[in-house]
Amino acid sequence: MTDRYLEPNQARQxxxxxxxxxxxxxxxxxxxxxxxxxxxxxxxxxxxxLANPDGLPWTEANYREAMAVLGA
Structure with a gap:
């Protein structure tokens, strides 16, 4: 059996x-x-x-959208 360890970037594509x-x-x-x-x-x-990905100021709505895209 191999030892388990944390790989923080294991899901990164x-x-x-x-x-x-x-x-x-x-x-x-x-x-x-x-x-x-x-x-x-x-x-x-x-x-x-730091502007949002579209170069605009952050709002709660575009923050949620950006996190959904970045987390996909």
Whole structure:
């Protein structure tokens, strides 16, 4: 029997893009600053200056859409 271990990227189908890395970093900074709700997260992303994938400011609706696409 082989030892089990955690492979954090085991479901990844491809390498992340630069945009995905930047978005992940911005989300992590928001969480580290104590933001834990969607309105606060959207506000933090807009304050950070990272636009959504379409180049527009973040809204709760387009954040949900982007996460559905990125998580697919």
């Amino acid at each position: 491809r390498p992340t893009t630069t945009y995905e890395d930047l978005l992940g970093d911005a989300i992590e900074r928001a969480f580290a600053a104590g933001v834990h709700d969607l309105p606060g997260l959207v506000e933090a992303l807009n304050r950070n200056g």
